[in-house]
Amino acid sequence: MKPKIVYVDDEWPNLNAFKAMFRHDYDVILADSAELALSLVQQHKPSVLLADQRLPNMTGVELLELVQATHPNTVRILVTGYDENRPLIDGINKGSIFYYLQKPWNNHQLSALLLRASQHSYNQNLIQNQNTELLKLVDELERFVYSISHDIRAPLMSVLGLIQITRLEPESAPRYLDYMEQSVHKLDTFIRSVIDHYKNLRTENTVRLIDLKALFALVIETQIPQTMRPEVNIKMDIDPTLNLYSDEFRLNLVLGNLVNNAAKYYATNQPYKQLDIKVRAEGNLVTFVIEDNGRGIADKHLGSIFNIFYRIAADNAGSGLGLYLVKETLNKMDGTINVASVLGQFTRFTITIPNGRESQVRG
Amino acid sequence: MDAKAKLEADCLILLDDVPLHNLIADKMLGYNNLLMPRQIFSEGQELLDFLQKPADELPKRILMLVDLMMPEMSGLDIAEHVLELPHEVQSRCRMFIVSSTIDDRDIEAIEQHPAVECFLNKPLDASRVSDILQQPVPNGKWGTAA
Incomplete structure (x- = not known):
């Protein structure tokens, strides 16, 4: 995609000459008034805005100042035919101008300048995106360090x-050793979740053909305790025509956490334990429904269960990482998750992910 | 009553969302001869409900050991609720917060809270509880003059 440039000048010969010169390398958008330029900047978010100093209702410097406030990443260049320093000094002092160009311009000089300006704009955007990502990571790190005192220190204490x-x-001693073992497992689960989280953040999707039956068999074996397995009635309904191409590590993480939650939150007084798994393909999307007849989740919690370190139960069964991890993993897979639940009756998670293509399989 | 009086609690409340932590605290207190009657809770609301009892059913000297990080209501949330209780009930309650936290901000918030008397580390060192109870009762608590 070519970088966008808005050029505003009230003289059409200048506008036309500019477009003729740069339309091959840039997406040139012309404006003959400051008002039009403002609306075009708003609409196109250009890399570069060139403004003539002498415009009908406001000066070029005034226009560039306005754009600086709303679109700081648009590089601003002032063009003027006047041999006077006032606008230049004003513009530079107010920090709104990247470069000052005097008419008549030299085509080679302007060409080099536009290249530099559009690169500058690209870099500004890149820095801004990276800053946003960095702020998210710092926030997460802060919460993680805070959680260490609870989720790591508490089982140790x-x-x-x-x-x-x-x-x-x-x-x-035998009874206390059992408790110690539980605490160590809890700590280990927390550490594994953190590692999974960072693996999810750092690695790209590796698409391959998924053997769903084998994957669910693994998930059930690893996430439902052996002693509980005979008590759980598992109904699996997988579309037999489905060829799912996806990232197995991430899918395992998502399904594993959901099945683990189902196993963890069966009510002790439940007459029977049910786990329904349904997988359907519709067009390019694949939907998984995981439903249990466990304790359910109260309405007041439903909006928060995917937040990091959010815990519902006052029995310390969860660390508050599992569903956050599920949500983050699905984000990375361009997937979505929805939950429906009635306290004391059921919890149903519905996840939808795009089906990959055979051509995405590497090696 | 003399503010320097040393008094025993007539009710000890343990509140932690992790049953194991309540068990450990209970045992530790027992081994340190802190054998007053217990109320063991796993949620803040249970404690608040207990404190809503009619005055004649409520013990006169309540010692509350409350965990800091709990899902629905934290120890500091509970401390806020305690401040809203009638003065008569507040004066019966002494509240200690017990936590594994090592975060300075947490510890500062606990130590500065007017409803909280002190911060204790996990695992509970019951001899510290004993030592604190050997100190004069803070003014206005457990029947001492404000």
């Missing part, structure tokens, strides 16, 4: 407390 009471009560 439990182990320490258990060691102390085991010394005082050695006859109860």
Whole structure:
């Protein structure tokens, strides 16, 4: 895509000459008034705005100042035929001008200037995007460091407390050792989630043909405790005609977390445990529905369950990372997730991901 | 009553969303001869409901050991609710926050909160609780003059 340039001048011969000269290398947009230029900048967000100083209702410097406030990444160049320094000094002092160009311009000089200006604009955009990403990471890091004191230190402090009471009560050691084991597993789960999260952030999608039956078998084996498995009635309904091309690591992460949650939040007094899995293809999209008849989620929590470190249950079963990780992973896959739930009855997660193509498979 | 009086609590409340932490605290307190009657809760609302009891059913000297980070209501949220209780109920309650946090901002917020008497690290060091209870009762608490 060619960089966009808006040129505003009230003299049409200048506008036409400019367009003729630069239309091959740039997407040139012309304006014969400052008002039109403002609306074109708003519409096209150009890399460069060239403004003649002498415009009917406002000066070029005034126009560039306005654009600086609303579109700081548009590089601003002032063009003037007047041999006077006032506008130049004003413009530079107000910080709104990238370059000052005097008429009549030299085509080679202007060409080099436009190239430099559009590169400058591209770099500004890049820096801005990277800054936004960086701010998100810093925020996440801050929350992560904060969570260390709870999600990492708390299980460790439990182990320490258990060691102390085991010394005082050695006859109860087997029971306390079980508790210690649970705390260590909890800590390990948290660390694994963090690692998965950073792997998801850093790696690109690796598309391959997914054997869904094998993937679900793995998910069930790893996420539903062996002792619970015979109690869970699993109904699997996978579209037999579906050839799914996707990232297996990410899909495993998403499905694994959802199935793990189902297993974790079955109510103890449930007469039977049900897990329904449905996979359907529609056009280019594949939809997974994972539904359990567990404890359900109260309405007041539904809007927050995908937030980092958000926990619902007061029994410490979750770290508040799982569903955040699911959501972030789906973002990376261009997928979506929705949840429906009735407290004490069911929770249904519906995820939709685009089906990849065989041509995306590498190697 | 003399503000320097040393008093025993007649009710000890443990509040932590992790049952294991309540168990550890309970055992530690027991081994340090802090054997007053217990109320063990896993959610802030249970504690607030308990404090809503009619005055004649509510113990006179309540010691509350409250966890900081809990899902629905944090220890500091509970401290805010405590400040809204009738003066008569507030004067019966002494609140300590127990946490694994090492974040200075948390510790500062706890130490500066008017409803919280002190911050204790996890795992609970019950001898510290004992030591604090050996100190004079803060003015206005447990029947001492404000």
